[in-house]
Amino acid sequence: MEYIKVIGEGPLLGSVDIQGSKNAVLPALAATILNEGETVLHNCPDISDVKITLDILKFLGCKIKKENHTIIVDAKNIVNNYIPTELMTKMRSSIIFLGAIIARTKEASMCFPGGCELGPRPIDLHIKALKALGVDVTEGNGYIKCKLDNYKDAQVHLDFPSVGATENIMLFGALSDCVISIENAAREPEIEDLQNFLNGMGAKISGAGSSSIRINGVKKLHDFEHTIIPDRIAAATYLCGGVITGGCVEVKKVNPNHFGAVTSVLRECGQYVEEGKDYVCVKANNKIKSIDLIRTLPHPGFPTDAQSGILSVLSVANGTSIIKENIFQQRFKIADELIKMGADINTDGQVAVVKGVKKLYASPVYASDLRSGAALVVAALCAEGETKVFNTHFIDRGYENLHINLKNLGANIERVKE
Numbered sequence: 476m477e478y479i480k481v482i483g484e485g486p487l488l489g490s491v492d493i494q495g496s497k498n499a500v501l502p503a504l505a506a507t508i509l510n511e512g513e514t515v516l517h518n519c520p521d522i523s524d525v526k527i528t529l530d531i532l533k534f535l536g537c538k539i540k541k542e543n544h545t546i547i548v549d550a551k552n553i554v555n556n557y558i559p560t561e562l563m564t565k566m567r568s569s570i571i572f573l574g575a576i577i578a579r580t581k582e583a584s585m586c587f588p589g590g591c592e593l594g595p596r597p598i599d600l601h602i603k604a605l606k607a608l609g610v611d612v613t614e615g616n617g618y619i620k621c622k623l624d625n626y627k628d629a630q631v632h633l634d635f636p637s638v639g640a641t642e643n644i645m646l647f648g649a650l651s652d653c654v655i656s657i658e659n660a661a662r663e664p665e666i667e668d669l670q671n672f673l674n675g676m677g678a679k680i681s682g683a684g685s686s687s688i689r690i691n692g693v694k695k696l697h698d699f700e701h702t703i704i705p706d707r708i709a710a711a712t713y714l715c716g717g718v719i720t721g722g723c724v725e726v727k728k729v730n731p732n733h734f735g736a737v738t739s740v741l742r743e744c745g746q747y748v749e750e751g752k753d754y755v756c757v758k759a760n761n762k763i764k765s766i767d768l769i770r771t772l773p774h775p776g777f778p779t780d781a782q783s784g785i786l787s788v789l790s791v792a793n794g795t796s797i798i799k800e801n802i803f804q805q806r807f808k809i810a811d812e813l814i815k816m817g818a819d820i821n822t823d824g825q826v827a828v829v830k831g832v833k834k835l836y837a838s839p840v841y842a843s844d845l846r847s848g849a850a851l852v853v854a855a856l857c858a859e860g861e862t863k864v865f866n867t868h869f870i871d872r873g874y875e876n877l878h879i880n881l882k883n884l885g886a887n888i889e890r891v892k893e
C-alpha cells in the first residue's frame with residue numbers, strides 16, 4: 476500500500492517550474508499517427524496517462540523514443556486500427572485516438588470508455604459528429620466500430636462544447652478530403668495547442684480558442700517539432716497550496732492567460748496575486764475570504780479540474796461559500812474525505828455549501844480521481860497532525876513529482892511504500 480504522508484506545518488515558500496499539460500499532450504500524442512514520419516514533442520509531463528498513451532501508440536505500430544521530457548514518435552508503419560480493451564479501460568480518454576485512427580486507416584474500433592470516478596463519461600457527441608462527417612459507426616456489446624468510405628463536408632454543431640469531441644473532430648479532419656466547421660467548439664487552451672501542433676504538421680485549421688473552428692483537410696502531413704503548453708491545472712494546484720498555508724508560491728513557465736478564472740477566484744478569496752509574462756505568484760494572507768458562488772464552466776469559465784483545489788481552500792475560509800459544479804456529476808466525492816478532516820461541507824447533487832472552519836485535522840483520506848487526490852494533499856498541508864493520502868495512483872495520472880515539488884516549497888511531505 477502506498478500513500479503520501481503530510482504533516483501540516485508552516486507556509487509554503489518558493490517557486491516551482493510547472494510541468495507540461497496532461498490535457499494537451501494526450502491529444503497531441505494521438506495526432507502523431509497522422510504523420511507517416513517522425514514527430515517530436517517537447518515538455519511532455521512524466522505521468523502515467525502518458526505512459527499508457529505511449530503503450531497505445533506502440534500497439535498501433537509506432538516506434539517511440541523518450542529522452543527526459545521529449546517524446547519522438549515514428550508513425551511510418553501503422554499496423555493496427557483498434558485499441559485493445561485492456562489499454563482502453565486503463566485510460567478512458569483514449570477515446571481521443573478515434574478520430575486519428577480513422578483519418579489514418581479509414582477504420583477504427585475500441586470498447587466504450589465507460590464511466591470513471593467523475594461519473595458517466597458518455598461519447599454521444601463524438602459519435603454524432605463522426606456520423607455527420609460520413610463515418611459509418613456501429614455500436615454494440617460495449618464496442619464502437621467505425622468505417623469511412625467517403626468523406627462529407629459538414630458543419631458540426633456540438634450540443635455541449637466537449638473538449639474531447641472537439642479534439643476528435645480536429646484529429647479526424649486535419650488529414651482528410653473534406654471541409655469541416657465546428658460550432659459551439661470547446662475553447663480550452665489545449666484546443667489551441669492542438670491546432671498549433673496540427674498546423675505545424677501542415678494542417679489547415681483556424682479558429683481554435685473561439686467557439687467556431689474551421690478545418691480544411693489536407694492529404695498529407697509532415698514531420699514537426701512542438702512544445703506542449705504548461706499545465707494550467709497543476710499550476711492552480713500549487714497556488715492553492717500557497718494560499719491554504721498562508722505562504723508565498725510562484726509558479727513558473729506558465730501562461731497566466733490560461734487560468735485567469737483561477738487567479739481571479741484567488742483574488743476574490745482576498746489573496747494578493749501577481750501575474751508576469753510566464754509566472755504567477757500568490758502572496759497569501761492568512762484570512763481567506765469565502766466566496767458567495769463559484770460555478771464551474773467550459774473555458775474561459777472556472778475550470779472543473781481546479782474545483783477540488785478551491786474546495787480545499789474554501790474549507791478553511793472565513794464564512795460560507797457555495798460551489799456549483801456544472802461539468803461532472805461526481806466531482807464532489809472529495810467532500811466526504813475533507814469532512815473526515817474536519818471540514819463542514821454539505822453537498823446536494825451539483826451544489827456544495829462550504830462553511831469555513833478554523834482548522835483541519837489529520838485523517839487517513841482516499842483520492843477518488845487525480846484532482847481530488849491533489850486537493851487532499853493541499854488540504855493536508857494545513858491540517859494539524861499527520862495526514863495519509865491513499866490511492867496515489869490517481870495523482871500519478873496527471874501530476875509529475877507532486878510531493879517532491881511540495882517538499883521543495885517547504886512542505887513536510889513524503890511518499891511511503893508500506
Ligand code: EPZ
Pocket residue numbers: 497498499501568595596597598599600601602635636637638639640661779780802803804845846873
Ligand atoms: C477533458 O475531458 C479533460 N480531459 C478533463 O480533464 C476536463 O475536466 C474536461 O475536458 C472538461 O474541461 C482531457 O483532456 C484528457 P468533455 P473530456 O468532453 O474531453 C459531457 C482532468 O482531471 N459529454 O468536455 O472527457 C461529459 O459527460 C480531466 O484532467 C457528453 O455528454 O470532457 C461532461 O459532463 C478530468 N457527451 C462534459 O460533457 C460527450 O460525447 C464535459 O466533457 C462528451 C462529453
